Amino acid sequence: MTFLRLGQCPDATRELIGGKAFSINSMLTLELPVPPAFVLGTDECTRYYASDRKLADDVLAELRSGIENLESTLGRTFGAAHKPLLVSVRSGAPRSMPGMMDTVLNLGITDAVEKALREETADAGYAADTHRRFKEQFRKVVGSDPSPEPWEQLGAAVAAVFDSWHSPRAVAYRRHHGISDEGGTAVTVQAMVFGNLDDHSGTGVLFTRDPVTAQSEPFGEWLPKGQGEDVVSGRCTPLTLGHLAEFMPDVHRQLMESAALLERTFRDVQDIEFTVESGHLWLLQTRSAKRSASAAVHHAVTFEKEGIVTAEGALSMISPEQLSAFLRPHLAPTARVGATVLARGEVACPGVVTGVVVGTADEAEEMAEQGIDVILARPTTDPDDVHGILAAQAIVTEIGGATSHAAVVSREFNRACVVGCGEGSLMGLVGKSVTVDATSGEILDGMLEVEIPSKDTHPDLRVVTEWLAASTTGSENPLNKILAAAH
Template sequence: VWNEVVEAVRQLEADTGRTFGSGPSPLLVSVRSGAAQSMPGMMDTVLNLGLTPDLVEALAAESGDSAWADDTWSRFQKCYKDIVLAEVSESAPQSPPSDPWEQLRAAIGAVFDSWTNERVRSYRERHNLGEGTGTAVTVQAMVFGNRDDESGTGVLFSRDPSSGEPALYGEWLANAQGEDVVSGEQTPTQIGVLAEQKPELYAELNRIATILEKELRDLVDIEFTVESGRLYMLQCRQGKRSPAAAVRIAVDLAEAGIITRAEAISRVSAEHVESLLKSVQVDEEHDTDGVWATGLGASPGVASGHVARDLDEATTLTEQGKEVILVRKFTAPDDVPAMFQSVGVLTEVGGATSHAALVCREIGLPCVVGAGEGLVEKLAGRVITIDGTTGKVHAEGSVNTSSVTGNHYVRTLIEYASACDAADHPIRRLDAVTG
């Protein structure tokens, strides 16, 4: 397909007025994955591709901003080395090739190859997705959230993916690129801040999220970038959600006439129900030892376990029959196998739209993010309790918990199941809980 790739890049050049591989207006691209089933953060993405030292100078001359050109070059070098060159021998060159077309071909191959990495295998096994048929690769013209102070990037949900509340939910990071948000390496700003700081941008995001939710007839997860004040929508997909949110969103969409009641029932899985049956909440009146740390509740639920700081510790503790809380400075996609061995996840930095938080919400794993620097060492060897709703971290044994009883949305979905003659649907297992 390489000849078709070249033809398509030529079309990108015509659309953007820029040239791939040469100045004075070099075209940079991102190389992204796209499997049939959404697996956020599992496969690789290469950003800012198409730069060479000479083209960095061309970018600086065109923009009049050498600091931005240098930052973009540094980002590309690191990304290319970490993803495309990760599997090559140490004797091979450890920097991007001088030919941007060679960079592009190698990056496309690397994204295809990421289909078989360990985190993809773990994710697909955890969600019973089977072997599948591989991934698509998309090459997009870059837009730059790191361009200036009027630029930034963010992730937006049309509803709260933890509770299902019908209000915009998301995060924004000024003067940054998308990977800075979803990687969890930085702690972004809540999207609501834009309503005060950039009301026109917030209103436009709200308008687009409403359109896309109606189009997909479901919760949508949107990635966007602002370059020098101009909004670009990068991608949209059905959003990962907590079990509680799955129930509320299904009911709300059915009551609004957007989906049928039968569809609402089908959108709540057996795994969602199983998680709801196990859900508990902290009785904070009986917290005898205080709160050790507070972060952002990124995935609801309460979990207690031994602190594990990496996959090896998580594996060792699990083999000893102990439950594990994975505690990291931030979670990278490579941490997914350790997350699947854990009963909860806690990070020092990062936001609620990071890949780690998305994965936790989807499988009903309690998660607290951005709880403060130094926690990894402070909590080493301890047993802790985390509350993914309040974002609080407690000493294990210092809190009491109580079962989460059914709410209006659970009861309504049970009524749907009865009316639709879906007596065998897993949601009926909640009958005993709700009374």
């Protein structure tokens, strides 16, 4: 079996411990501020399914060993009524599948632990909020009320994360990307840090370069007194990182320095989740950022110019799907004149598409199967909406920001996306034919005229064309075929 304490396994591979644990292990090796953690490898997921979805006794024993190590590291005790230890239980496939599998936060809390947190912090609101969050998430992920016994909570959460490997949304995601169902997900157990603790706490997401507009400056969002699920779920509309810089400049500076180091180390744009607990920065994970097609092309060109990667390396940063999306139509200037704006929001993934607005993922899938182009409008999206996102031409939401689940998945699938249009602004549009201009963030009435981009009007596309002409892979590179088909 594979059981590893992260930060102590320099040879562990992404295939063995999953992307999330791999990133934590790498950050700990770089001596960045990361809560301690351990991991059950992807092979344990395979064994779990081979054992009729039962956790083996040696796995349960290793979970106890891992928790005991966290206890000794932090001076806290799992399930104790004094200085209790809470943990997160997170999925982590070898290939990033954002939002497709399950996570349980704040695990280990009970009535007695809530009382201990209340006494330790002198903040009954924080303790009750943490307990509420745990119970709601546990019920959603595991499907039952949490046991009053923390060790039983842990076993149930680990099993639920393994189970989520074969959830309908995870299977649909793998089908779309041609990923095998073999193997499985690792499970990372990490000490909790609390963005909801006090007024000097919060949570956020940072991209080392803008994943939407292709600007080279860092981009991110920050939510004071919140936990990570609040941002990525889209339930809350966060603030910009400028608010963090103004409120906690030292934390912001440390975050930017860490981000620059991670981008240099991985030689790619990074998507970093972080928490600030009472003014102390903690990094929770980093991964290659899902980005819009235009951002993928521009960042590849910029990385080559900056000497971070070679031209061949830059070409590998652009997938055939991204180049194809980059070459899709944009709104004709004359079409905008006199167009009626139905709603405005924040661009999460650029593009211009037309279609009929639908209000549910199931309806999007059904109408798309009939050959109708649809726009999926939701108050906010849930991971279970993935089949509708795949079926739609674009996604628009009433609440949530550019780092929410809807935004990240839209960039992964190269779907035009506009988020945060305002509560009540979209569901009344169901049944209408509209144009989503996810360059300006507008939803326009009617199906408007679009134009096709070319290398003559896009310098980045001209550079990519020159790279391909000089590439050692020559005409065999699939990007060449897409360019040839477009022109």
